[in-house]
Amino acid sequence: MKLLKAAREAIIERLIQVSGFLAVLFVILILAFLLRDALPVLKTVSLGAMLGGDRWSPSAEPPKLGLLPMLLGSLYVTFGALILAVPLGLACAVFLSEVAPPALREILKPVVELLAAVPSVIFGFLGLLLVGPWLQEVLGLPIGQFAALGSLILAFMALPTIVSVSEDALRAVPQAFRHNSLALGATEWQTIARVTFPAARSGLLAAVLLGMGRAIGETMTVLMVTGNAPVIPRGLEAFVRPVRTMTATIASEMGEVAAGSAHYHALFMIGLLLLLITLAVNLAAAAIVRRTGVVRK
Amino acid sequence: MRDHRFRTLLAQNAAFVLLWLAMLLALAPVLFIILTMLVKGLPGLSWSFLTSHEAGMLPSIVGTVLLVLLTGLITTPLGVAAAIYLSEYARPGPVSRLIRLAILNLAGVPSVVYGLFGLALFVTWLHMGRSLLAGACTLALLVLPLIISASEEALRQLPRGLREGSLALGATRLQTIRRVVLPNALPGILTGLILALGRAAGETAPILFTAAFFSLTDPFPSKLTDPIMALPYQIYVMATEIPNLPPEQKWAGALVLLVVTLGLNLGAIVIRARLRKKTRW
Amino acid sequence: MSTDIVHSEASISSGNIHLPEGPICLETRHLSMFYSSTQALFDISVSLPANQITALIGPSGCGKSSFLRCFNRMNDLIEDSRVEGQVLLDDVDINTPHTDVVELRRKVGMVFQAPNPFPMSIFDNIAYGPRLQGIRSASRLEEIVESSLRAAALWEEVKAKLHDSALALSGGQQQRMCIARALAVEPEVLLMDEPCSALDPTATFHIEELMLELKKRYTIVIVTHNMYQASRVSSHTGFFMLGELVEFDRTEVIFESPTDRRTDDYIRGRFG
Ligand SMILES: Nc1ncnc2c1ncn2[C@@H]1O[C@H](COP(=O)(O)OP(=O)(O)OP(=O)(O)O)[C@@H](O)[C@H]1O
Ligand SMILES: [Mg+2]
Numbered sequence: 001m002k003l004l005k006a007a008r009e010a011i012i013e014r015l016i017q018v019s020g021f022l023a024v025l026f027v028i029l030i031l032a033f034l035l036r037d038a039l040p041v042l043k044t045v046s047l048g049a050m051l052g053g054d055r056w057s058p059s060a061e062p063p064k065l066g067l068l069p070m071l072l073g074s075l076y077v078t079f080g081a082l083i084l085a086v087p088l089g090l091a092c093a094v095f096l097s098e099v100a101p102p103a104l105r106e107i108l109k110p111v112v113e114l115l116a117a118v119p120s121v122i123f124g125f126l127g128l129l130l131v132g133p134w135l136q137e138v139l140g141l142p143i144g145q146f147a148a149l150g151s152l153i154l155a156f157m158a159l160p161t162i163v164s165v166s167e168d169a170l171r172a173v174p175q176a177f178r179h180n181s182l183a184l185g186a187t188e189w190q191t192i193a194r195v196t197f198p199a200a201r202s203g204l205l206a207a208v209l210l211g212m213g214r215a216i217g218e219t220m221t222v223l224m225v226t227g228n229a230p231v232i233p234r235g236l237e238a239f240v241r242p243v244r245t246m247t248a249t250i251a252s253e254m255g256e257v258a259a260g261s262a263h264y265h266a267l268f269m270i271g272l273l274l275l276l277i278t279l280a281v282n283l284a285a286a287a288i289v290r291r292t293g294v295v296r297k
Numbered sequence: 298m299r300d301h302r303f304r305t306l307l308a309q310n311a312a313f314v315l316l317w318l319a320m321l322l323a324l325a326p327v328l329f330i331i332l333t334m335l336v337k338g339l340p341g342l343s344w345s346f347l348t349s350h351e352a353g354m355l356p357s358i359v360g361t362v363l364l365v366l367l368t369g370l371i372t373t374p375l376g377v378a379a380a381i382y383l384s385e386y387a388r389p390g391p392v393s394r395l396i397r398l399a400i401l402n403l404a405g406v407p408s409v410v411y412g413l414f415g416l417a418l419f420v421t422w423l424h425m426g427r428s429l430l431a432g433a434c435t436l437a438l439l440v441l442p443l444i445i446s447a448s449e450e451a452l453r454q455l456p457r458g459l460r461e462g463s464l465a466l467g468a469t470r471l472q473t474i475r476r477v478v479l480p481n482a483l484p485g486i487l488t489g490l491i492l493a494l495g496r497a498a499g500e501t502a503p504i505l506f507t508a509a510f511f512s513l514t515d516p517f518p519s520k521l522t523d524p525i526m527a528l529p530y531q532i533y534v535m536a537t538e539i540p541n542l543p544p545e546q547k548w549a550g551a552l553v554l555l556v557v558t559l560g561l562n563l564g565a566i567v568i569r570a571r572l573r574k575k576t577r578w
Numbered sequence: 579m580s581t582d583i584v585h586s587e588a589s590i591s592s593g594n595i596h597l598p599e600g601p602i603c604l605e606t607r608h609l610s611m612f613y614s615s616t617q618a619l620f621d622i623s624v625s626l627p628a629n630q631i632t633a634l635i636g637p638s639g640c641g642k643s644s645f646l647r648c649f650n651r652m653n654d655l656i657e658d659s660r661v662e663g664q665v666l667l668d669d670v671d672i673n674t675p676h677t678d679v680v681e682l683r684r685k686v687g688m689v690f691q692a693p694n695p696f697p698m699s700i701f702d703n704i705a706y707g708p709r710l711q712g713i714r715s716a717s718r719l720e721e722i723v724e725s726s727l728r729a730a731a732l733w734e735e736v737k738a739k740l741h742d743s744a745l746a747l748s749g750g751q752q753q754r755m756c757i758a759r760a761l762a763v764e765p766e767v768l769l770m771d772e773p774c775s776a777l778d779p780t781a782t783f784h785i786e787e788l789m790l791e792l793k794k795r796y797t798i799v800i801v802t803h804n805m806y807q808a809s810r811v812s813s814h815t816g817f818f819m820l821g822e823l824v825e826f827d828r829t830e831v832i833f834e835s836p837t838d839r840r841t842d843d844y845i846r847g848r849f850g
Contacts, residue, residue: 024396118555121536130333459696467711
């Protein structure tokens with residue numbers, strides 16, 4: 001009886017231990033299955049031809065599987081989003097951590113975080129039906145779906161991540177730094193600009209990286225608002241033209257493609273690249289956070 | 298000298314005004330989204346719209362509820378067990394660091410990549426087909442890191458004395474976990490679970506090729522391996538593929554999804570606030 | 579100073595320790611304890627008398643808690659801690675691979691410095707241990723709860739609110755409830771680590787009364803910073819310093835004519 005109980009406990013504890021390693025297992029599985037369905041595309045085209053190819057027309061004969069339009073499309077949209085989101089996000093973090101009275105902070109922070117709870121299809125919906133057409137009219141554009149619209153919406157979607165992580169980084173700066181600076185006659189703003197902000201910079205960098213990871217991987221919004229034209233964006237005016245991102249390509253084409261075709265494998269290759277990019281971004285953020293000991297929730 | 302003093306103060310005021318403006322700008326979209334959706338969505342909302350399955354939302358509501366419940370059923374035991382391992386068993390060191398790194402990365406994997414993975418593993422390799430089951434498995438993976446992190450935090454917040462007290466009474470480690478640790482962490486775990494389910498309810502990309510379909514003739518699943526309609530997918534289809542649908546129906550549909558997801562989130566926030574007040578150690 | 583230490587070690591093993599009369603309950607032989615690389619206890623050999631209260635005193639950080647926690651192996655819970663030498667409970671070594679730690683902790687109860695009630699009702703707190711042992715019968719549990727609470731001199735105060743949360747009790751009541759909770763599993767030994775340090779004088783008085791009552795049935799070891807408390811309740815006292823058991827003797831001897839100069843200095847308050 002007692003032995004039975006001990007045996008049962010041992011089994012349960014072993015199961016718990018196995019579950020502990022699930023996260024590692026799943027990361028490996030995701031990589032393995034993406035590789036498995038992505039690599040066969042290299043029988044049709046070389047990796048160089050894919051990465052450097054400027055034409056995506058998978059139903060042509062033979063299929064043209066150049067990824068340059070999507071890679072650059074993702075780059076445009078993501079950097080556009082960061083240009084808007086980073087200054088805004090850092091400013092909000094500084095406001096919340098250094099300026100706002102605690103009571104106000106307790107209210108505002110959840111409100112900003114609520115943005116992260118809005119489904120991406122809702123952002124896309126609003127962009128497609130409301131904001132896009134409105135901007136088209138105001139700016140006199142030929143079409144209401146374009147790169148900058150994606151960037152604009154993505155900026156707000158990445159905002160909660162950036163604000164939340166940077167705020168943690170700022171609050172991790174020891175109070176003594178601020179007090180010393182103030183005691184030397186610095187104003188509050190000088191203290192923020194010259195002491196607190198620089199002291200938190202690696203955590204802030206991590207926040208930007210995580211925000212970037214969020215923006216690169218976002219799918220439904222960009223699928224709905226950026227117009228999905230697989231052309232290579234050139235120059236600044238590309239921001240007001242339709243583009244197509246890596247995520248949107250997968251989402252819009254995986255539905256119709258025949259399993260096992262070169263097109264199918266090419267879409268998995270895009271997914272693999274996307275995964276590798278986000279892994280790299282997240283690992284970099286984790287390394288920064290670990291090296292500098294900023295605690296992230 | 299006085300001039301300099303004046304200028305630094307001016308700089309401070311200018312900077313603070315900018316910070317305030319930034320904050321307001323960040324808050325604007327939340328208000329904008331909620332107000333717009335209400336104003337545009339409410340007119341199209343009616344009881345028959347919610348409960349009819351020809352022109353209404355019922356099939357997607359049912360689909361999303363099933364999907365979310367099944368997701369929770371799959372992910373909760375795994376996530377809570379993993380959290381128990383991390384907080385009650387794992388020694389600090391390279392192994393637990395590796396696990397944490399894996400969790401962080403899992404949380405950063407784009408949702409469309411989860412969709413691809415679900416397609417490759419569940420739909421194709423495990424022969425689940427495009428189905429409720431495959432979609433729930435995919436979403437379960439997607440929210441797993443959220444559940445693990447939330448549960449681990451809830452476990453870690455419990456005072457050490459609680460565990461010592463139980464062990465000193467001759468409880469085994471597992472008995473301690475089952476009888477004092479888990480019951481007291483439960484509210485925190487529950488909060489995390491609700492947040493995770495809110496996330497699962499709103500995700501489109503992961504179910505795009507693993508579970509979702511759009512059908513007017515046979516919209517309800519009868520078994521786990523049937524495909525389903527789902528709220529976010531229906532919103533997507535209504536917005537992009539049915540141009541002559543009356544706009545108020547589109548907006549009403551989107552409003553339903555927003556209410557479901559924000560409702561779950563607000564619920565979690567309220568529970569958490571209650572908890573903070575109630576527990577004192 | 580260093581010669582002093584050598585001298586005192588020699589004197590301890592050569593007869594400074596009076597074997598307690600009556601059955602020996604707890605004993606250590608050449609016990610050393612380590613936290614990863616730092617040594618917290620140095621070669622301690624001592625016997626603690628059964629059915630008596632033994633007090634452990636000494637400056638902060640000298641290893642009293644570490645020593646106490648050797649008797650129910652609570653130190654097992656600390657990463658990289660390690661024990662050398664023997665700890666004997668009724669002549670049985672408790673540090674063998676065959677030792678059932680769960681059984682050991684049932685026999686050797688512990689009360690902690692800060693009261694640590696579980697966030698459940700008073701009844702459930704007390705019934706926690708018995709339930710672990712598989713006691714399900716409601717009437718049996720009620721009996722145990724009542725007798726434990728009576729033994730901990732808390733019954734009259736809480737009998738009307740057994741099913742209220744234990745967190746609503748005062749600090750002193752919580753600590754007595756924790757004692758009752760420890761008694762409910764019918765231990766042979768009760769280890770108490772500064773049980774009164776979080777309590778006011780009245781609550782402290784209650785607990786001391788209680789200890790004197792309990793020693794009829796249990797062997798009690800108490801860590802305390804309060805020298806008056808040690809002299810009031812204990813029959814034997816051990817003085818620790820820097821991980822060594824400097825002197826162990828009957829309490830009157832320790833407080834009136836200690837052999838070691840360091841003990842003398844300490845009880846006269848000559849240490850910081
Ligand atoms: N978990 C631990 N890890 C590492 N070292 C520890 C740990 N616990 C105690 N120590 C060290 O062991 C020594 C003895 O500590 P212990 O807690 O036994 O002292 P104490 O006599 O009970 O002190 P106090 O009167 O302050 O409670 C101290 O130097 C302490 O720093
Ligand atoms: Mg101590």
